[in-house]
Amino acid sequence: MQRHGQPTRESVDARLVCPTCAHVVLVGPEERCAECGGSLTEVLRAARGVPPPLPPRALTRAQRQAVWRPASSSRHALGTFLLTVGVLMVPVAVAYLRPLGVPAAILxxxxxxxxxxxxxxxxxxxxxxRLRALRWGLPAAAELTRVERDFVPSVKAGSVARLAYVFTVHGELLHGDMPSPHALDVQRRPGERIWVVYLPEDPRVSALWPPGP
Structure with missing residues (x-):
């Protein structure tokens, strides 16, 4: 049984075409070919996609909203409406109808x-x-270890999937996970090579890059 946060067998046995010897080989230690010892860094980087730009990074509005969102948008919207109505009723109650003060306070x-x-x-x-990590974090190569689907998105800040990953900082293996509101992330698979960004002062704070599919 696979333990939480551990790489899957597919990720351990990942094979790539070595650009040096042109063989389909296992990825050896330090991202080198298991056959000829040639570097597989560029191949792995291509598999992960474009690396994150250097900080500070400019996030789009959609990228910020994918992270900065209430757990329940409908309840938050209802609360905002009731709070607004209550606040608007206060000056009316003070100036004209004092009995409105009680329902204004309740609302x-x-x-x-x-x-x-x-x-x-x-x-x-x-x-x-997480937003700080996306804007100011340092990049690190990572690997997905688990993809879980959220069947009730409204309960978990609109999340439809939760992605767990591992990455290494100064030789230390770190684990992270991040909710995603993007339906395409449900189709991702453990073992996929990805990029993450982490805060140098606290590498435990990390986020997937890019913040959208």
């Missing part, structure tokens, strides 16, 4: 509760850290 309070439960502080902190 405003309910709106605040809905907004906070729809977007918890811990989730916002996690998303801020």
């Amino acid at each position: 405003g309070g309910l709106g605040m509760v809905l907004r906070r439960t729809a977007w918890p502080r811990a989730l916002r902190h996690e998303q801020r850290q």
Whole structure:
């Protein structure tokens, strides 16, 4: 049974065409051909796609929204609506109809509760850290280890898949995972070579690059 975060057999037995000897070979230690010892770095880099640009990186609005989003958009929108109505009722209650003060307070309070439960502080902190990694993080070669599908996207910040990966920083193997709202990510497979970015001051904070398919 595969343990959480461990590379799959497909990733361990990955084969590539060596540009030096033209044989289909296993990827040996330090990204070298198991037959001739030639470097496979460029081939592996091509398989991973274009590496991340140097920081700071400019993120598009769609890329930011893919990360910065409430756990429940509908509940957050309802809370925002109720809070707005409550706030707008306050000056009317103060100037003209004081009995409106009670329902204004109730609506405003309910709106605040809905907004906070729809977007918890811990989730916002996690998303801020991930955005920092996407903008300022250093690039690292990584590998997908697990792809899980979320069947109720509205419960998990619109996520339709959760991607787990491993990468190495200064010889230390690190694990990461990241939710994705992109349907195409459901089709990805363990063993796929990818890029991640991580914060140099805390490599445990990382994110997949690019933040969209």
